[in-house]
Amino acid sequence: MTVDRSVFQALETAAANMAPTDPTGVPLRVHLAGLYLSAGDAALALQHATAALAASPHDTTALSVAAASASAAGNEQLAEGYRAVHAALLSGGTAPAEAKTPGSPEPAAPAPTASPAPAPVLDPVVPPAGWDSSDPNLVTLADVAGMTDVKQRLHRSLLGPMQNPQLREAFGKQLRGGLMLWGPPGTGKTFIARALSGELGAKFFSATPADIYGSYFGQSEQNIARLFIEARQETPGVVFLDELDAIGGRRSRRNTDQARAVVNQLLVELDGMESNDGVYVLAATNAPWDVDEALRRPGRFDRTVLVLPPDAPAREALLRLQFEGRPIAPDVDQAAVDSLVRGTEMFSGADLVRLVEAATERALERSMQVGLVSPVTDADLRAALRDTPPSTRAWLSTAATYLAHAGAGEDFDELRGYLRTHKIG
Ligand SMILES: Nc1ncnc2c1ncn2[C@@H]1O[C@H](COP(=O)(O)OP(=O)(O)O)[C@@H](O)[C@H]1O
Ligand SMILES: [Mg+2]
Missing domain, CATH: 1.25.40 (Serine Threonine Protein Phosphatase 5, Tetratricopeptide repeat)
Structure with missing residues (x-):
């Protein structure tokens, strides 16, 4: 800016x-x-x-x-x-x-009137903000294929109350804090966060760990502060922290001063939020078990939504979405799509995108050989399916280990059900 x-x-x-x-x-x-x-x-x-x-x-x-x-x-x-x-x-x-630092005395409260502005130690030229603050309404939930459960939950926990001023008034305190999307990679968490921002008609302030972690002392927590300052200046806004595990990782695990300062600044920002100040905070992570516990306490990222690999209707919708704008042969009929949907259990949204791209490449290669547009056939899709394994397995096994230590909860029960159905863990 x-x-x-x-x-x-x-x-x-x-x-x-x-x-x-x-x-x-x-x-x-x-x-x-x-x-x-x-x-x-x-x-x-x-x-x-x-x-x-x-x-x-x-x-x-x-x-x-x-x-x-x-x-x-x-x-x-x-x-x-x-x-x-x-x-x-x-x-x-x-x-x-x-x-507080354990063992040390209570930090002395600064007397703001008495402390003169110190001479700047650092070069005050800070590189421009790296995050992407893009236009609202580019994507909405209608662009997210399937995922009926996830959409329902998002309506219940965020969109419904936010779009209803009376509810916002009455439940203001409970609506404070952020919402964290979690699940295997490629299931559309980042995509959904953008869509939520579109639904709220909000400007999207998205930051990845690379945007936050700066190279000199004090820069990273400054970046967090500036992200929130900019969002507050252009409301309604969504602050989206992608890969929250890497931005706000466990302080005990990555015990660097920098990581600790970033988590502390994030806590300051989250605790200072008001339900009506027009800034919503979303986060996404593939590794919720690595997110600092302090960030998960009430009023912070206490609302979570699990995003699992798409179910059969979602896979069909996703595949059809990918077919749009590509030349598709008539033999890719309902029966062919049904069979493809059955063969892609546990495929993430991203895996399905890759699958259709791989099939398209085969058709393109053939087209170049014959010098004519040769559309994507059922055989192309099947060949691509053989070459494209689902990427979510490793994550699901890790999650099974994590669940052994996790308590009860809507998300955990859903994940347990999914793992049981797919005989994982
Ligand atoms: N339900 C979905 N509807 C439409 N596209 C999806 C969906 N899930 C995943 N995708 C596609 O897969 C890509 C990867 O999703 P992404 O949001 O980056 O996953 P994650 O953040 O969970 O790792 C997206 O760019 C999008 O094109
Ligand atoms: Mg992502």
Whole structure:
């Protein structure tokens, strides 16, 4: 996101014209801090966040921006302090366990008025945000083939309530937090997240681990903060964290400072969400067992939806979707499709896409040989099926091991049923 210099100037002038203690200037200063942070000017971002806190020391958004700005400016100690205050405010007075270092004294709450903006240690030029914030409505759930169960569950847990203002009002607190899609690779989790964003008419802010993990100190948690700042500036928005296990992996497992800081910043953002602020948080993972437990607590990613390999109707719909726009021979009739559907148990959506592509390549090769369009035949599809094994088996075996330790739950029961039906584990 690039912001015109004149916007900064206009906002600077407006901020300068307000009395420093005037609390009505807080949203303006927070907004300005966010813009500076996005533009890579950590020192100015911190200066405005600090000014906002001077007028309103308990403003959680200001604290969140102050933490990210301090971190960006290289003052990790100050950032930690802001995060601790933020966490303490949200938990009603006592800082949660993750804000404290075991054995060390309670982190000293910074006195925002007393701490002057530190000199930036880092080069304040931050590379532009790498995430993809694409147009809404490009894909919707109608583009997702089959998956009736998943769609129903998504309607129940997210879309229905979100699209109904009365329900949102009444269940606001329960709707806080994010929704995590999980399941084997290639089953359409990323695709569904994009479709959900389309359903909500929201701008899609998608980040992969590569977008988040930066190469210098403090950059990764800054990236998280900026992702949320940008989404809040253009609501409604969906923040989508793809491969959450790699973004917010268990702090115990990947015990690096960087991974810990990223999870902490993510907790700050999730805990600071309001049900009505127009930002929805979605995540997807193939490895839910590697996601940090703190991220799974109530109010965070506590709603989960399992995305399994497509069932028979979904496979048929997916195959037909793939046939569209390709020359298909008349011998690919209903009976041929039925037989293909039966032969592709446990194929993921991505496997089916690969299968039809492989069949098309055979037809294309033949077409080039004869110099005429030779459509995709039943024989092409069968040959491709022989060469394309389903990719989900390894995942399902791992999941069976995980289930041995997992408790009860809608998703787990569904997975248990699936494994039993397919005699896995
Ligand atoms: N139910 C589905 N409907 C339509 N396309 C699908 C479906 N499931 C998977 N796909 C296709 O498979 C590809 C891989 O899906 P993806 O969303 O990347 O899987 P995941 O994120 O679960 O690994 C998508 O780009 C999409 O083309
Ligand atoms: Mg994916």
